[in-house]
Amino acid sequence: MGVQVTFSAPQFFQLFPQFQSSVSDLQLTNVILPLAEQYVRNDGGGPVESVQSQTNLLNLAVAHICQLFYGANGQTPSALVGRISDATQGSVSVSVDMPEVPGAAWYMQTPFGAALWQAMAPYRTARYLARVNPTTQGFVQYPLGAGGRGWR
Numbered sequence: 001m002g003v004q005v006t007f008s009a010p011q012f013f014q015l016f017p018q019f020q021s022s023v024s025d026l027q028l029t030n031v032i033l034p035l036a037e038q039y040v041r042n043d044g045g046g047p048v049e050s051v052q053s054q055t056n057l058l059n060l061a062v063a064h065i066c067q068l069f070y071g072a073n074g075q076t077p078s079a080l081v082g083r084i085s086d087a088t089q090g091s092v093s094v095s096v097d098m099p100e101v102p103g104a105a106w107y108m109q110t111p112f113g114a115a116l117w118q119a120m121a122p123y124r125t126a127r128y129l130a131r132v133n134p135t136t137q138g139f140v141q142y143p144l145g146a147g148g149r150g151w152r
Contacts, residue, residue: 002049032069039116040057060119
């Protein structure tokens with residue numbers, strides 16, 4: 001069973017001061033945090049068991065969303081989606097692309113999202129839970145197909 005943490009706006013702004021002039025406390029708690037909690041489950045039922053890890057993941061998700069939607073240091077966020085792959089100066093030309101990491105393109109748009117994606121790697125794996133016979137505390141034997149027997 002996972003842990004649930006209480007988000008702290010003052011602590012977040014201490015860790016990420018570049019968002020202090022771009023995001024209000026109201027936006028942070030009423031808009032950005034609920035969005036971040038859609039990406040980082042924070043109801044105690046997720047896979048993260050460490051309070052510190054859960055706090056770090058949640059703060060990175062909030063920072064990622066702040067950067068995408070509100071920008072940093074009082075500047076408006078970029079309208080470009082993806083990373084800049086090519087730039088020209090004369091007659092101005094900019095090309096962007098999305099990285100080819102399956103499922104990670106949205107996260108790779110900011111350094112915070114990239115760090116969040118990497119930090120969540122252990123939690124993106126499948127977990128096998130063996131079924132145990134409650135009376136014998138051993139594995140349950142099931143028949144397989146045409147008369148064969150096997151373990152599941």
